[in-house]
Amino acid sequence: MDLTIKDIEDIALLARLNLSEQEKETLIKELGTLFNFVDKLQDLDTEGIEPLINTLSVYNVFRSDEVRQSPSREEMLSNAPLTEDGYYKVPKIM
């Protein structure tokens, strides 16, 4: 598959990765190699085969609805790079 710089930039925005020009060049090559590698999957006819998402046959797992101890707000905020008045703080969104 031939990827372009534009393809890389589109996906990098979805992946929220700010890549340098050099990283983009490297990724064109490495992703190309990866796509060539996994294209072998196209050799198999998988018409009508149900995808396998998870090997466990566990459904609708319930537990009792009871109050239990969990970390406090202060504890949960203690690893945040920036907080204010008990909230996470981020740059402007809109």
Place this chain on the structure above:
Amino acid sequence: MQLYELTLKQLKSKLINQEISSSEIVDSILDRIKVVDEKVKAFITVTEDMAKNLAKDLKQNSESKVLTGIPYGLKDDMCTNGVRTTCASKMLENFTPNYDATVVSRLKDQGGVLIGKLNMDEFSMGSSTEQSAFFATRNPWDLSRVPGGSSGGSAAAVAADELPFALGSDTGGSIRQPASFCGIVGFKPTYGSISRWGVMPFASSLDQVGIFSKDVQDCATVMNVIAGKDQLDSTSVDLDSTDYISYLDTNIKGMKIGFPKEYFQKGMNEEVKALIMKALNKYEEMGAIVQEVSLPHSEYALQAYHVIASAEASTNLARLDGVEYGLRDFQADNVVDMFSNSRAKGFGDEVKLRTMFGTFVLSSGYYERYYLKAMQVRRLVNEDFNKVFQDVDVIISPTTMNTAFKIGQKADDVLSLYMNDVLTVPVNMAGLPGISIPCGFIDGLPVGMQIIGKPFADGSVLKTAFAFEQNTDYHKQKPVLGVN
């Protein structure tokens, strides 16, 4: 024998007989780490003071539980309350969780003493521990070689007698492959048998916590402690009544063992193949019936794995955005740039590559051709195993195609590194239990044998491994680190 050389079982019996105290064990282990870890570089964090204090407290508390006074280590992707948990990434270099992963709580509840957190490939993406953002871990058998990965620190520490046992996680071989390269026992139980709550996810439909130990007996002991249902992990299964130690006997008469012809493929070291054949002969001598079996879709498993694992990883790693915890870029003046810059600074090259690949295969125009296709192939891989397990009890293969490679040898070739996992990945795809145990040496480097079982037949896998171990002494060989 020094205390640090002993197995969990041997340490426990000395503790029960009051020959030694847990402080003496912990001191012996900490001294050993001081002497050898400069060379091996298995630890990211050593919790020396915590360990010493806990061992002292245990002296006053006479109640003896399964792991009372026994030291252990954890791969650094398992959350530990008050102890830095980095995933070997700059992104989490300063992350200190305020809760324990369920497996950590269970080890603590049984009296285990945490010694430290172990090196790994960043977010478990790698097979050599060279992808750690901090430093590469070295193979105790030859310091110029890799220990394998991604749980390479855990494997190297146990092999170098820095710990009696350690936990790791295995998404495509990350326990079995390093155990094989380091000449120890590495067990990845059935998907769902151990809680993953509090363990940093890589690919959630494939990830499994497991055990590194010096022998199979110790592995079963630790399994008894950590396996079973957890309210906090809805994929965990109720196995609380299972006693894994009860499976450990050597009578395997009539057991049916399959060896998959597709696993003995081109590129396999002939000497590795010869050692596995020798091991199969040994099983026949013990009364097992060995037959060739076929897993025809094996050659597609690695490709399907990389699509699925990267897709799930790109989703899981989306949580790392510089808001709640982890590295944050303070230059950006809008939130999208803040996310994108933080992630660009926090992630290493391999993590960026897989995040990009995973985002590609999930994006419109690629999803059906790659992601959906890979999940269909996963079904075929799974059905191959189901068919074979109608005829045999366990499957045996080499764990890896070759012994440990040199540090830097595969640095420029992404695919040759990925090929390392070709014999272990199908087991994760099907959620099966798999163990690697030592079965010989080539030029002084250990070779591992992989034993694969039916879903939730973890006991049979341990039994098969135990029977071999009792009739051989490969697991008793130790690397010479020049400091003994």
